Amino acid sequence: xxxxxxxxxxxxxxxxxxxxxxxxxxxxxxxxxxxxxxxxxxxxxxxxxxxxxxxxxxxxxxxxxxxxxxxxxxxxxxxxxxxxxxxxxxxxxxxxxxxxxxxxxxxxxxxxxxxxxxxxxxxxxxxxxxxxxxxxxxxxxxxxxxxxxxxxxxxxxxxxxxxxxxxxxxxxxxxxxxxxxxxxxxxxxxxxxxxxxxxxxxxxxxxxxxxxxxxxxxxxxxxxxxxxxxxxxxxxxxxxxxxxxxxxxxxxxxxxxxxxxxxxxxxxxxxxxxxxxxxxxxxxxxxxxxxxxxxxxxxxxxxxxxxxxxxxxxxxxxxxxxxxxxxxxxxxxxxxxxxxxxxxxxxxxxxxxxxxxxxxxxxxxxxxxxxxxxxxxxxxxxxxxxxxxxxx
Numbered sequence: 153x154x155x156x157x158x159x160x161x162x163x164x165x166x167x168x169x170x171x172x173x174x175x176x177x178x179x180x181x182x183x184x185x186x187x188x189x190x191x192x193x194x195x196x197x198x199x200x201x202x203x204x205x206x207x208x209x210x211x212x213x214x215x216x217x218x219x220x221x222x223x224x225x226x227x228x229x230x231x232x233x234x235x236x237x238x239x240x241x242x243x244x245x246x247x248x249x250x251x252x253x254x255x256x257x258x259x260x261x262x263x264x265x266x267x268x269x270x271x272x273x274x275x276x277x278x279x280x281x282x283x284x285x286x287x288x289x290x291x292x293x294x295x296x297x298x299x300x301x302x303x304x305x306x307x308x309x310x311x312x313x314x315x316x317x318x319x320x321x322x323x324x325x326x327x328x329x330x331x332x333x334x335x336x337x338x339x340x341x342x343x344x345x346x347x348x349x350x351x352x353x354x355x356x357x358x359x360x361x362x363x364x365x366x367x368x369x370x371x372x373x374x375x376x377x378x379x380x381x382x383x384x385x386x387x388x389x390x391x392x393x394x395x396x397x398x399x400x401x402x403x404x405x406x407x408x409x410x411x412x413x414x415x416x417x418x419x420x421x422x423x424x425x426x427x428x429x430x431x432x433x434x435x436x437x438x439x440x441x442x443x444x445x446x447x448x449x450x451x452x453x454x455x456x457x458x459x460x461x462x463x464x465x466x467x468x469x470x471x472x473x474x475x476x477x478x479x480x481x482x483x484x485x486x487x488x489x490x491x492x493x494x495x496x497x498x499x500x501x502x503x504x505x506x507x508x509x510x511x512x513x514x515x516x517x518x519x520x521x522x523x524x525x526x527x528x529x530x531x532x533x534x535x536x537x538x539x540x541x542x543x544x
Contacts, residue, residue: 153308154185154189155182155284155288155289155304155308156288157182157186157281157288157449158285158287158288158445158446158449158540159186159279159281159448159449159450159451160186160190162279162449162450162451163175163186163190163279164190166277166279166451167190167191167251167252167255168251168252169251169277170251170252170275170276170277171244171247171248171250171251171252171253171254171275171276172240172244172253172254172255172256172272172275172276172277173252173254173255173256173276173277173278173279174230174256174257174258174264174268174272174276174277174278174279175187175255175256175257175258175279175280175281176257176258176259176260176261176264176265176278176279176280176281177257177259177280177281177282177283177383178259178282178283178303178382178383178384178408178409179259179320179323179324179328179382180283180303180304180305180320181281181282181283181303181304181383182281182283182284182304183228183257183259183281184197184199184226184228184257185304186281187226187255187257188226191224191226191252191255192224194223194224195223195224195225195226195255196219196220196223196224196225196226197225197226197228198225198226198227198228199228199229200227200228200229200230200232200233201228201229201232206232206233209233209236210233210235210236213235213236213239214239216236217236217239217240217243220253222250223253224252224253224254224255225253225254225255226255226256226257227254227255227256227257228257229257229258229259230256230257230258230264231258231259231260231264231267231331232331234264234267237267237268237271237272238271240254240271240272241271241272241275244272244275245275248275254276256268256276259328259382259383260328260331260332260381260382261380261381261382261383265278279448279451280448281448282302282383282408282441282444282445282448283301283302283303283304283307283408283409284302284303284304284307285302285442285445285446285449285536286442286533286535286536286537287536287537287540289302289304289307289308290533291307291533292533294426294435294516294532294533295422295423295425295426296310296422297410297438298410298411298414298422298425298426298434298435298438299313299410299411299414299419299421299422299425299426300313300411300422301313301317301409301410301411301412301414302409302410302411302441303316303320303409303411306411313411314415317411317412317415318415320412321345321412321415321416324382324384325338325341325342325345326338328378328382329341329378329382332378332381332382333374333375333378335375335378340365340367341375341378343365344361344365344367344372344375345379345384345416346416346417347361347364347365348361348376348379348385348405348407349407349412349413349416349417350416350417351405352405352406352407352413352417352430352433352434352437353404353405353406353432353433353434353436353437353440354404354405354433355402355403355404355405355460356376356387356402356403356404356405357402358372358373358376376405383408384407384408384409384412385405385406385407385408386405386406386407386408386440386441386444387403387404387405387406388403388404388405388406388440388456388457388458388469389403389457389458390402390403390404390457390458390459390460391457391458391459391470391477404458406436406437406440406441407437408441408444409441410434410437410438410441413430413434413437414430414434417430426484431484432482432483432484435482435483435484435514435532436468436482438532439468439469439480439482439514439532439535440456440468440469442535442536442539443456443469443471443480443535443539444456445536446536446539446540446543447543449540450540450543450544452543455471455472456469456470456471456472457469457470457472458470459479459499465495465498465499466495467479467480467481467495467496467499467511468480468481468482469481469482470499471539471542473508473542473543474542476506476507476508477503477506477507477508478507478508478511478512478542479495479496479499479500479507479508479511479512480496480511480512480513480514481493481495481496481511481512481513481514482513482514482515483513483514483515484515484516485515485516486515486516486517486518487517488513488515488517488521488523488529490523490524490525492513492515493511493513493523493524493525493527496510496511496512496513496525496527497511497525497527499511509526510525510526510527510528511527511528512527512528512530512538513527513528513529513530514530514531514532514535515529515530515531515532516531516532517529517530517531518531519531520534
């Protein structure tokens with residue numbers, strides 16, 4: 153069953169404009185499915201998860217590429233054979249008008265981006281495909297949305313959720329972690345993964361994590377970069393502008409998928425998760441993740457932040473929309489009140505002309521409505537579509 157993806161128009165434009173397209177994102181987010189659907193039946197396909205193909209491309213790159221003369225080819229998990237990129241560059245330079253021939257996927261961010269930038273600068277369009285957004289896989293039960301997460305298999309087939317999640321984590325530890333960093337003690341890294349999940353939606357306190365795990369601060373910094381590189385975690389940066397008060401300058405850390413956060417914190421079931429102490433953070437993380445997905449689907453880098461003063465004033469999410477800062481508060485409540493919008497009003501007052509005229513409260517209200525002060529209470533299930541419209 154093929155599921156339409158929001159990024160498709162941007163991908164089609166990239167394939168018509170660039171000789172190479174790189175689609176990055178976490179494993180199992182649907183990158184290969186999307187490219188095979190858009191490239192059509194005539195496109196060749198190779199995955200470098202296959203050690204034989206990986207060895208062929210490494211030892212005889214010219215012979216490997218000769219197999220695809222004149223035809224589009226999907227090269228899956230290109231990070232395994234980064235040396236092949238320079239040979240693809242030579243092929244592109246020989247025929248720069250053949251757009252959409254080289255379709256690459258990768259499930260790591262930083263090292264792969266560096267290799268691609270060095271080898272294919274000006275020749276490749278780089279896009280990101282996260283797991284499903286609410287627009288792509290609309291669901292109405294918030295507890296189940298947070299419980300199952302947004303990866304295609306558990307989102308579409310909830311009965312497979314538990315086995316898929318545990319297998320995903322095991323595969324991630326054994327394969328991606330070892331490739332990104334040479335981490336000899338995967339048991340310690342697994343503990344780190346669980347501790348980070350327990351701190352989902354919190355300010356990233358390296359000193360606390362270092363003390364709790366008995367590892368050095370440089371190790372904490374290195375390991376969180378592994379989570380970022382493999383699209384497991386997202387560090388939401390603070391907005392640094394000082395509107396008359398000292399502000400926090402430490403990022404907040406979110407798991408991009410709430411299903412993974414649930415399984416790593418050993419939540420017993422969907423209702424217990426949303427009703428327990430992690431319920432509010434799970435919804436907050438889901439909204440942050442959806443905001444990032446909207447930007448990615450438009451081919452843009454997420455322009456999102458949070459804001460907190462040392463005096464305790466905080467706005468959960470700031471989104472740059474058409475040059476203005478739009479503040480968003482996120483509450484699990486189904487009954488929006490004026491008190492919920494107080495941080496929005498205060499931030500807009502402090503930010504002045506840099507802020508939009510009103511803010512948004514994302515909550516479990518049944519339908520959108522305007523609150524006193526002009527702020528909008530928005531149902532959680534409508535946030536993704538609303539933001540997409542705002543950014544177009």
